Amino acid sequence: xxxxxxxxxxxxxxxxxxxxxxxxxxxxxxxxxxxxxxxxxxxxxxxxxxxxxxxxxxxxxxxxxxxxxxxxxxxxxxxxxxxxxxxxxxxxxxxxxxxxxxxxxxxxxxxxxxxxxxxxxxxxxxxxxxxxxxxxxxxxxxxxxxxxxxxxxxxxxxxxxxxxxxxxxxxxxxxxxxxxxxxxxxxxxxxxxxxxxxxxxxxxxxxxxxxxxx
Numbered sequence: 001x002x003x004x005x006x007x008x009x010x011x012x013x014x015x016x017x018x019x020x021x022x023x024x025x026x027x028x029x030x031x032x033x034x035x036x037x038x039x040x041x042x043x044x045x046x047x048x049x050x051x052x053x054x055x056x057x058x059x060x061x062x063x064x065x066x067x068x069x070x071x072x073x074x075x076x077x078x079x080x081x082x083x084x085x086x087x088x089x090x091x092x093x094x095x096x097x098x099x100x101x102x103x104x105x106x107x108x109x110x111x112x113x114x115x116x117x118x119x120x121x122x123x124x125x126x127x128x129x130x131x132x133x134x135x136x137x138x139x140x141x142x143x144x145x146x147x148x149x150x151x152x153x154x155x156x157x158x159x160x161x162x163x164x165x166x167x168x169x170x171x172x173x174x175x176x177x178x179x180x181x182x183x184x185x186x187x188x189x190x191x192x193x194x195x196x197x198x199x200x201x202x203x204x205x206x207x208x209x210x211x212x213x214x
Contacts, residue, residue, distance in 0.1 A: 009141060009173050012093040012120070014112040015105045021112045021201050028192035030124060032089040032177060035160075037186055046104040046170065053084045054159045057148045085159040087182035091124075095141065101206050102204050104170065109204055116198035120177065123192040128177055130173040131190060141171040 014021065023029045035051035058079040065073040074208065093114065094101060102108045114120050121139050128137045140161045145151065147164060156162075160176055 007203055009095055009139075010172055012095065012117045013097045013101075013112040014093045014114070015101050015108040016110070016112070017107050018110040018201070018203075021110050022113055025195050025199055027122065028127075028195050030091055030127075030188075030190045030192060031209055032091045032188045032190070034174070034186050035085075035088050035090060039198070044104070044106050046167070049088075049167065050164060051090070052087065052159055053082055053209050054157050054162050054164075055147055056081045056083075056145075056150070056157055083157050083159055086178075088160060088178040089185075089188045090160075090177070091169075093173045094171045095173050096171050098169075099204075101170070110201050111204070112195075112199055112201055114195070114199045117173075119198050120192075120195065124175060124190065127192045132177065132179070135179050137175075137177050139173065139175045142167075142170075142174055144168040172188040 014024070020031075038047060038087065039050045039052070040048060058081055065079075066077060097111065097113070102111075125137050128135055143156075143158070143162045144165045144167060145155060145157055145162055160178070161174065163172070
């Protein structure tokens with residue numbers, strides 16, 4: 001369904017229950033979960049993660065800790081470095097279509113194919129601006145990283161846009177809203193209007209193999 005020459009993020013895919021996707025298509029109803037919601041043992045392994053805190057393991061052999069007065073502190077073993085952020089709210093999609101993603105997200109019966117991701121992002125940004133004018137809004141391709149093996153010496157790990165590499169099969173494109181002061185909410189609901197002009201729904205039984213050959 002995504003043209004082989006398409007730029008990453010031009011077409012997006014959302015796997016979920018059909019009744020929820022029908023409402024998103026007809027009304028533009030978008031449900032953004034609080035990041036803290038996903039640190040929940042009741043969720044599937046594909047959904048469960050600490051979205052507010054990410055860790056990197058630093059090799060003690062190649063790490064040096066120096067005090068303000070210049071003394072070096074001996075290191076035994078490896079070190080764990082944590083990066084944290086405050087609460088935010090997010091809506092997740094994928095940049096590619098694969099049938100196994102239906103199984104990864106329990107209850108998924110269909111897929112919302114957003115053919116004009118730029119227009120979808122614009123409508124969502126406008127809805128955030130109207131309802132939550134003081135909030136920051138952004139979209140990003142999720143960066144997948146190995147906690148023990150950085151891809152570069154200065155690899156950036158940001159809790160809002162980074163996940164461990166074993167989630168990489170999800171190929172996530174994320175929309176995030178960050179409040180100036182975190183409210184005690186578990187989600188945010190927005191209505192951005194019908195998406196019938198830029199999206200469609202395909203059933204789980206449709207594999208997309210024919211379209212992939214085009």
